[in-house]
Amino acid sequence: MDRKIKWLLVILAGAFVFWFLYGQDKAKKTTTVNNNDSLKTSKQPQVTPKPDTLSQSERVSSSQPDSEVQSQSVDEKLEQWLVQIQDRRYSEDPTVEVSSLAMEFESCGNNNNDWLFTDKEPNEKQLQIKNLMDKHCKQLSADYPLLGNKENHPGLQIILHQFSTSTALGDYLQANQFATGGRLHTLEFSKGLLPLALKEKNAQMINMAEWISSFHIKNRLFEEQLIKGEHYEYLRSIQSIALTGLSCEFQDGITCSPSSRFMQDKCFDEEKFCGLDFKQWYQQAVSPGMDADIQILKTYFQGLVQP
Amino acid sequence: MKKGLVMLLVVAILFWWWFYQPSATKKVKHTAPPNVVSFETTEPQVKKPEIQKKPARSKQSESSSEIATTIHISDKTIADSVLSYLDVYRMTRQFESCQNIIYRLMEDENFDPVVSFKSRTQHLQALYPDLPTPPQISAIKRHASQCEQLLNAVQLLDLPDLDTSNGKTYAPMYQLKLRLKQYLLLLKPKTQKEQAIEEVLNLIELWQVYYEQVLTVSKGEEESHKAEITVLKEQLSLLRKEQLEISRQYHENPDSVERDSLGEILKEIEKLEKQVIELKRVDPEIREQAIEAFEPVNDLLFAQLKSRDPDVFYEAQKTLELNKQIYRDFGHFPYKDHGGKKFKVPFVEYVSPGDVIKDIFGIDDNETFGLVINYATQLYHCELGADCGPEGNWTPFYCHLGYDNLVEAACQHDLPTFYRDYFLNQNQWQDVQMVLDIIRELYAN
Numbered sequence: 001m002d003r004k005i006k007w008l009l010v011i012l013a014g015a016f017v018f019w020f021l022y023g024q025d026k027a028k029k030t031t032t033v034n035n036n037d038s039l040k041t042s043k044q045p046q047v048t049p050k051p052d053t054l055s056q057s058e059r060v061s062s063s064q065p066d067s068e069v070q071s072q073s074v075d076e077k078l079e080q081w082l083v084q085i086q087d088r089r090y091s092e093d094p095t096v097e098v099s100s101l102a103m104e105f106e107s108c109g110n111n112n113n114d115w116l117f118t119d120k121e122p123n124e125k126q127l128q129i130k131n132l133m134d135k136h137c138k139q140l141s142a143d144y145p146l147l148g149n150k151e152n153h154p155g156l157q158i159i160l161h162q163f164s165t166s167t168a169l170g171d172y173l174q175a176n177q178f179a180t181g182g183r184l185h186t187l188e189f190s191k192g193l194l195p196l197a198l199k200e201k202n203a204q205m206i207n208m209a210e211w212i213s214s215f216h217i218k219n220r221l222f223e224e225q226l227i228k229g230e231h232y233e234y235l236r237s238i239q240s241i242a243l244t245g246l247s248c249e250f251q252d253g254i255t256c257s258p259s260s261r262f263m264q265d266k267c268f269d270e271e272k273f274c275g276l277d278f279k280q281w282y283q284q285a286v287s288p289g290m291d292a293d294i295q296i297l298k299t300y301f302q303g304l305v306q307p
Numbered sequence: 308m309k310k311g312l313v314m315l316l317v318v319a320i321l322f323w324w325w326f327y328q329p330s331a332t333k334k335v336k337h338t339a340p341p342n343v344v345s346f347e348t349t350e351p352q353v354k355k356p357e358i359q360k361k362p363a364r365s366k367q368s369e370s371s372s373e374i375a376t377t378i379h380i381s382d383k384t385i386a387d388s389v390l391s392y393l394d395v396y397r398m399t400r401q402f403e404s405c406q407n408i409i410y411r412l413m414e415d416e417n418f419d420p421v422v423s424f425k426s427r428t429q430h431l432q433a434l435y436p437d438l439p440t441p442p443q444i445s446a447i448k449r450h451a452s453q454c455e456q457l458l459n460a461v462q463l464l465d466l467p468d469l470d471t472s473n474g475k476t477y478a479p480m481y482q483l484k485l486r487l488k489q490y491l492l493l494l495k496p497k498t499q500k501e502q503a504i505e506e507v508l509n510l511i512e513l514w515q516v517y518y519e520q521v522l523t524v525s526k527g528e529e530e531s532h533k534a535e536i537t538v539l540k541e542q543l544s545l546l547r548k549e550q551l552e553i554s555r556q557y558h559e560n561p562d563s564v565e566r567d568s569l570g571e572i573l574k575e576i577e578k579l580e581k582q583v584i585e586l587k588r589v590d591p592e593i594r595e596q597a598i599e600a601f602e603p604v605n606d607l608l609f610a611q612l613k614s615r616d617p618d619v620f621y622e623a624q625k626t627l628e629l630n631k632q633i634y635r636d637f638g639h640f641p642y643k644d645h646g647g648k649k650f651k652v653p654f655v656e657y658v659s660p661g662d663v664i665k666d667i668f669g670i671d672d673n674e675t676f677g678l679v680i681n682y683a684t685q686l687y688h689c690e691l692g693a694d695c696g697p698e699g700n701w702t703p704f705y706c707h708l709g710y711d712n713l714v715e716a717a718c719q720h721d722l723p724t725f726y727r728d729y730f731l732n733q734n735q736w737q738d739v740q741m742v743l744d745i746i747r748e749l750y751a752n
Binding site for chain 1: 433434668670671672673674675676678679712714716729730731732733734735736737738741
């Protein structure tokens with residue numbers, strides 16, 4: 001039970017982070033790489049810039065000194081980001097790439113996973129997983145210095161909307177506000193996100209759809225008639241397992257590794273699962289009827305993908 | 308002369324019969340543990356349990372005029388003025404599900420069960436916007452009325468006084484609960500069923516003594532490093548005061564407290580507790596002896612799971628599973644406290660009935676196993692003849708008594724129908740049936 005309260009706290013913290021990233025309805029801006037600006041490398045990101053949807057006058061007025069400084073630093077930071085994400089891990093779409101990295105960073109604990117054990121010490125095996133998470137986050141911070149840089153946060157929201165998109169998934173992420181308003185809002189966001197994430201074969205975005213939909217126990221990403229019953233705990237469980245299982249197929253199973261968000265939870269609940277990946281856990285943990293329901297859901301979710 | 312001798316013989320036989328006849332009710336074999344002393348210590352050693360049953364009070368019939376002549380217990384109207392052992396047992400069981408209502412009735416003259424329900428389930432409003440529905444409201448009111456009748460009936464009984472020599476004080480509701488249990492101990496079971504219930508309750512009392520003995524030995528003794536442990540405990544006491552103060556300040560004004568300060572104190576407390584435990588000593592031989600003494604009693608209680616009586620099964624299962632929230636974890640309680648980090652050597656050797664079934668079923672995850680085992684165990688209880696109707700042992704928890712999973716259909720159907728047709732889906736029901744087959748195989752064959 002303690003573990004569930006802690007995850008609730010981190011979900012709320014994550015909600016705050018995502019409100020920062022997506023919460024305000026800012027119009028998309030083009031990513032214009034200024035060739036006169038010094039870039040760290042000569043390699044240009046392979047993006048297709050979207051037309052600027054705002055006229056120059058609608059940008060932050062240069063008559064306001066603070067905003068002008070802010071605008072300049074946004075451009076600089078944008079350039080830095082584009083340099084950092086030159087070697088894509090998830091997508092050629094910069095919006096999707098940065099969002100996926102942010103989700104990956106969130107899953108390893110955001111360089112601050114001590115909260116997992118605020119009131120007790122991890123045992124040896126749990127400590128190993130925690131250390132793996134730390135190591136993962138540190139590596140991400142080293143590869144993407146701006147990711148873990150707290151000073152960037154006030155500006156990251158503006159920066160993110162500067163990124164262009166080249167996929168429907170990217171458009172969706174840019175266009176939709178992250179819902180903090182209630183159950184239906186988070187459900188609708190997840191429902192729209194999931195098929196796009198599956199189509200793009202993006203493990204982190206599938207993970208995000210699962211995570212956000214789990215905020216409310218009654219959130220179902222599938223038709224009610226598909227799997228009946230009022231046992232919401234069971235329904236949420238099979239949904240989570242089905243989506244995690246689907247995400248395992250992409251990006252070398254990063255969302256299913258022993259230090260993934262799903263397996264961290266299992267390890268910190270029961271020591272015997274520390275060090276196992278999702279598939280190994282599944283073989284030990286899922287009963288025949290539950291497996292049948294999970295397969296039904298996986299087929300259904302895959303069927304949501306538009307060609 | 309001969310007549311005199313015969314008379315003497317008859318008197319001798321009568322005398323022998325009167326003094327030396329064996330007890331008719333004691334079927335439990337008490338195995339006394341060894342009384343081992345390996346060192347001078349004030350810590351409790353493995354000791355012989357002393358359980359004495361008080362003689363039945365003959366005063367019962369004298370007090371019959373004080374007992375209500377009509378008491379509704381599980382729909383049965385007692386016309387007699389004398390309550391049977393089974394009647395009082397049923398009252399103790401009903402008291403469990405009425406506990407919260409009785410507490411409120413005793414504390415609040417204006418108690419309204421529906422208002423109380425709404426307040427208690429505020430957190431569920433988003434999940435169940437129609438809560439409580441009309442059938443739920445009717446069930447809430449009926450249940451409250453039954454609890455009130457129970458309270459009145461219990462208060463009319465000539466209950467024994469509580470033993471307060473231990474210095475403990477209890478809330479009035481809890482005092483009543485304990486006194487009712489004491490009252491049951493004073494009654495003599497007559498029927499076979501009553502005797503079976505008494506037997507398992509006595510066995511449970513014995514089991515708890517032996518179980519506590521294992522826990523006591525497992526905690527470890529402090530004498531060997533008394534001075535150091537005393538210093539650490541003093542430090543712990545100060546830290547705990549500081550923790551309470553920080554919690555209080557946070558409660559009043561979250562901004563007045565540094566974010567990580569509570570976490571740091573808790574970590575410091577845990578560190579010191581660990582040091583205390585490291586200094587404690589457990590004699591492995593004594594511990595082994597305590598476990599060896601516990602095992603035969605544990606086996607006897609496990610054997611009671613094979614009883615065809617639903618009440619005997621209920622009592623044995625509940626005790627062996629060491630659970631607190633019966634309606635959720637009746638079949639398997641994954642958070643059993645065997646001492647964890649507080650004991651020098653936690654009693655991890657203990658295996659509950661749910662653990663046995665989990666092993667047979669082959670599912671290793673407590674969370675996923677929990678999605679089937681409790682329903683299967685409740686259904687087995689129903690098969691033994693338990694009251695599983697809409698106002699029986701289990702469905703009220705899904706209708707209005709529980710803290711989540713409150714479903715209107717539970718107010719109107721028996722448990723198997725509710726589970727099969729409303730609550731569980733088809734594949735989950737199949738898993739529950741698989742586990743139920745395992746339970747039947749273990750206990751009913």
